[in-house]
Amino acid sequence: MTRDQRLTMADAALDRAAALARDAEVSARHTDSQHRAEPLAAVAAVWVGIARTHAALADTTEA
Incomplete structure (x- = not known):
């Protein structure tokens, strides 16, 4: 998963929260x-x- 995908997942999770x-x-x-x-x-x-978690993983993932 790319960094942008991780950030998109984080955003979707925040919307749900x-x-x-x-x-x-x-x-x-x-x-x-x-x-x-x-x-x-x-x-x-x-x-x-x-x-x-998604945001933290995004920080360790290359674009």
Whole structure:
């Protein structure tokens, strides 16, 4: 995988993390879906980790 591909993957992972974080926030604000907030936030954190990993690998990959 090239550096640009890794950075694209990191960007996509951050987009997914942001969407999940927004969903977690919305769920936390509504009493009927508060039970979903914590799992959504946890999955968002996993996607942040994936983004960090891709970014770190991009730094070690040639263009």
